[in-house]
Amino acid sequence: MKALIRADASVQIGMGHRVRCQALVVALQALGWQCQFVVHRDCAAFSELNDRLIDDECEFLILAMEADLVILDHYQYQASDIEKVYQQQTNLFVLDDMNDRGAFPARWVLNPLHERYSSRVITPLTGPQFALLRPEFSAPAEPIIAPPEKLLITLGGTDPLMLTLGILQSLQRHAFPVEKIQVLLGKNAANSEAVKTFSEQYGIQLAQGVVEVRPFMANARLAIAAAGGTLFELACMRVPTVFAQVADNQTRSLEEHVPLGWCQCVRFDDLPEAKRSDQIETLVHYVLLAWSDSAWRQASRVTAQSLVDGQGSVRVAQIIHNALVA
Structure with a gap:
């Protein structure tokens, strides 16, 4: 099973998107998944050797159709943009913080805060038990x-x-x-x-x-x-x-x-x-x-x-794996 992760990092964006997605990648790889980041070429300085570089988001839409799972952690994507990704790949996992992009479709949305999402999200994963922390935690x-x-x-x-x-x-x-x-x-x-x-x-x-x-x-x-x-x-x-x-x-x-x-x-x-x-x-x-x-x-x-137990990445990866593989 192959997962594509759309996330960028730069001085302006910071490293947070990349770090938390990498934590989920490690947990998915432990379950046998193949994972690859998709990064805009403008952020290539903060990319890794195995990343797929793209010049525009249309390229990502094409790649999304070929994957078994798409993980999207990018504030540039508003509700209409997320809709386009979902049309290409319904196994769409969106990471969110602010819950300010309006209603959008996704199979999963993860927010480590107690937020409420529309019925277009099939499975919301909300609360600190889903915080994606690195394996050391x-x-x-x-x-x-x-x-x-x-x-x-x-x-x-x-x-x-x-x-x-x-x-x-x-x-x-x-x-x-x-x-x-x-x-x-x-x-x-x-x-x-x-x-x-x-x-x-x-x-x-x-x-x-x-x-x-x-x-x-x-x-x-x-x-x-x-x-x-x-x-x-x-x-x-x-x-x-x-x-x-x-x-x-x-x-x-x-x-x-x-x-x-x-x-x-x-x-x-x-x-x-x-x-x-x-x-x-x-x-x-x-x-x-x-x-x-x-x-x-x-x-x-x-x-x-009492708030965070450090098991969020493993917990989330298992939810995805059970839904798509087990």
């Missing part, structure tokens, strides 16, 4: 030997608003203990050279392009993170977090999770660049308060633990 939690001690800073695969450096500079001005900071940079993170230079100057631990992030999250007392798929990873790892919203599609996730009490958020995506430095100060203020509030952090860990 499906392993049982290891016993805690020592209390986590780090402030983890991870602003996504590309850090599109280049917030990391400003956050580090603010923390240093506020005399936050730099030996407690752990920075994770994506392989394609913007402004990474400046971040690395600053980190070396002040002795801040930094890792870039790491394959497995779970060990870093396991050692995090608190995190500053972008609110994409990382939100569900941090919930799975029970890490209290102050989220920096860097894209509009993160709005619904934060609207659902912040009221639960395990995280906070500061919005950046709706601000002009000139005002981001003031907003960074607001974020760091929240971080300093949370770092000292052990009662809040403990309650946050309990809440987060």
Whole structure:
């Protein structure tokens, strides 16, 4: 059985679509599926060797007819575009975050939030139990030997608003203990050279392009993170977090999770660049308060633990496999 995955990644788009689709691909491949990404040529710099590059979406429609399953994770596709794909391939699996594209047909829609879809979706898969996390998060939690001690800073695969450096500079001005900071940079993170230079100057631990992030999250007392798929990873790892919203599609996730009490958020995506430095100060203020509030952090860990079990990718792959193969 062959699955085609239509997803792009770039500095502007970010890596989130690619990462969560790859998590599902790994789970499908474990069940014997052949999987291939279909990527627009404009995003070739972020593609892999086995990807199929296309120049326009008409090419993808032709490819869709030849597959047994199409996985679509792309905001460019509005309801009418999804309809065209469905006409070519009814075994259509759509990944969604905002539920703002109107009614469209699909065999499955996955949204890790509690959203409602029209009757044109045959099987909606909604809620955090379906969050597509990488295989490393499906392993049982290891016993805690020592209390986590780090402030983890991870602003996504590309850090599109280049917030990391400003956050580090603010923390240093506020005399936050730099030996407690752990920075994770994506392989394609913007402004990474400046971040690395600053980190070396002040002795801040930094890792870039790491394959497995779970060990870093396991050692995090608190995190500053972008609110994409990382939100569900941090919930799975029970890490209290102050989220920096860097894209509009993160709005619904934060609207659902912040009221639960395990995280906070500061919005950046709706601000002009000139005002981001003031907003960074607001974020760091929240971080300093949370770092000292052990009662809040403990309650946050309990809440987060109840939300995401890390089995979403395996769970979803099995649903697809049972419907189309078993």
